[in-house]
Amino acid sequence: MASIRDVAKKANVAACTVSRVLNGTAYVAPETKLKIEQAMKELNYIPNELARGMFRQRAGIIAMLVPNIRHPFFSSLADYMEKELYEIGYKLMLCSTDDDLEREQEYMNMLKSNIVDGVIMGVNSLDDSEYESFQKPLVMLDYQVNQQIPVVASNHGLGGRLAAKELIASGCKSVIHICGESKKKVLSFECHEELERVLKEHGIACKKVSVRWNDFDFEGYLNMAKTILHESPEIDGMMSADMPCTAFLKAAVQLGKRIPEDFCAVSYDGTYVVNMNLIDITTVRQPIKEIAKQAIAVLETLLAGKTPKKNRYELKVSLVKGDTTI
Structure with missing residues (x-):
C-alpha cells in the first residue's frame, strides 16, 4: 500500500x-x-482518514447507539441518520446494544476515546451520571437526562391521544397496548400514559403489557399475541409498535376475528412494516426523517461549541388511516 x-x-x-x-x-x-x-x-x-482527523482534531465520525437494529424504527432512523450525516461530511458508526446494560457501558467507554466527534444516544440503560459526565457532544433521543443535555423526541402525548380517539371511534371496548419496560424519563411512554388516560375517561378497559426490546422477534410476538387473545377473547383493540401490531393482526385472523369489525389495531411508528401486509395498518406515524435531521442539527450546534436554543425538541406525529380501524 x-x-x-x-x-x-x-x-x-x-x-x-x-x-x-x-x-x-x-x-x-x-x-x-x-x-x-x-x-x-x-x-x-x-x-488515512483517522490520522487526518486527529491532525484536524476531528474524526469525521458520529456514533449512534440503538437498543436493537432489528427494530424497524431504529433501522429506519439509522438509515436516515447515515444519509444526513454523509451530506455534511460525517460517517455514521452504528452501535446496537441489544438493550444490554453491560454492552452499552462498553460502547460508552470506547466512545470516550478520540474515535468519534459526537454521539446520538438512542439507549438509556445506564445511570444518568454516565451521560452527564460524557465529555463529547451528546444528543439524546426520547430520554430526558437533565436540562443541559438536549433531547429530540416526537410529541408522544399527542400520539397517544390520536391512537385512543381512533380506537374509541372504532367502537372498541377492551384495548391492550404493548410497550417497552417503563422508565420515568423515557419520553415515548407519554404515548402509553395518554392512551390509557383517554380510554379510561371514556370507560374503556385498558391493559398494558411491557416487554424488553430484545425479548421477541416476530415469531415471539405472534406467540404472545395468540396467548393473550385466546385467554382474553374480549379484547377488540390494540396499540403497539409496528412489528408486534402485525403479529396481533395475524393472530386475530387465525383466531377467526374479522379486521376491523371484530378487532381493531393502531400501530405506532409508521415504518415500512405497516404497508407490508395484505391490508394497510392504521398508524401513528413518527416523522423519522425529521427526527434524524433535528438530532443532527442540534449535534452540529454542539460541535461548533455553541449552546442549542432549546433543551427539548419535539416533533409532531400524525395519524395515517388504514384498514385496521373503522
Whole structure:
C-alpha cells in the first residue's frame, strides 16, 4: 500500500507538501497540487482518514447507539441518520446494544476515546451520571437526562391521544397496548400514559403489557399475541409498535376475528412494516426523517461549541388511516 512518502517521491515534492494538500492547511500552487493528485491516483493512494482527523482534531465520525437494529424504527432512523450525516461530511458508526446494560457501558467507554466527534444516544440503560459526565457532544433521543443535555423526541402525548380517539371511534371496548419496560424519563411512554388516560375517561378497559426490546422477534410476538387473545377473547383493540401490531393482526385472523369489525389495531411508528401486509395498518406515524435531521442539527450546534436554543425538541406525529380501524 502506498504511503504519503511514496506520493511525495513520485510528485517530486516534500512529504509536508502532500500533507498540506490532504489537510487543506496551507496554500499549495495549483500546478503542484495537480501533480500530487495525479501521483495519488497513479499509486492508488488512500488517505488515512483517522490520522487526518486527529491532525484536524476531528474524526469525521458520529456514533449512534440503538437498543436493537432489528427494530424497524431504529433501522429506519439509522438509515436516515447515515444519509444526513454523509451530506455534511460525517460517517455514521452504528452501535446496537441489544438493550444490554453491560454492552452499552462498553460502547460508552470506547466512545470516550478520540474515535468519534459526537454521539446520538438512542439507549438509556445506564445511570444518568454516565451521560452527564460524557465529555463529547451528546444528543439524546426520547430520554430526558437533565436540562443541559438536549433531547429530540416526537410529541408522544399527542400520539397517544390520536391512537385512543381512533380506537374509541372504532367502537372498541377492551384495548391492550404493548410497550417497552417503563422508565420515568423515557419520553415515548407519554404515548402509553395518554392512551390509557383517554380510554379510561371514556370507560374503556385498558391493559398494558411491557416487554424488553430484545425479548421477541416476530415469531415471539405472534406467540404472545395468540396467548393473550385466546385467554382474553374480549379484547377488540390494540396499540403497539409496528412489528408486534402485525403479529396481533395475524393472530386475530387465525383466531377467526374479522379486521376491523371484530378487532381493531393502531400501530405506532409508521415504518415500512405497516404497508407490508395484505391490508394497510392504521398508524401513528413518527416523522423519522425529521427526527434524524433535528438530532443532527442540534449535534452540529454542539460541535461548533455553541449552546442549542432549546433543551427539548419535539416533533409532531400524525395519524395515517388504514384498514385496521373503522
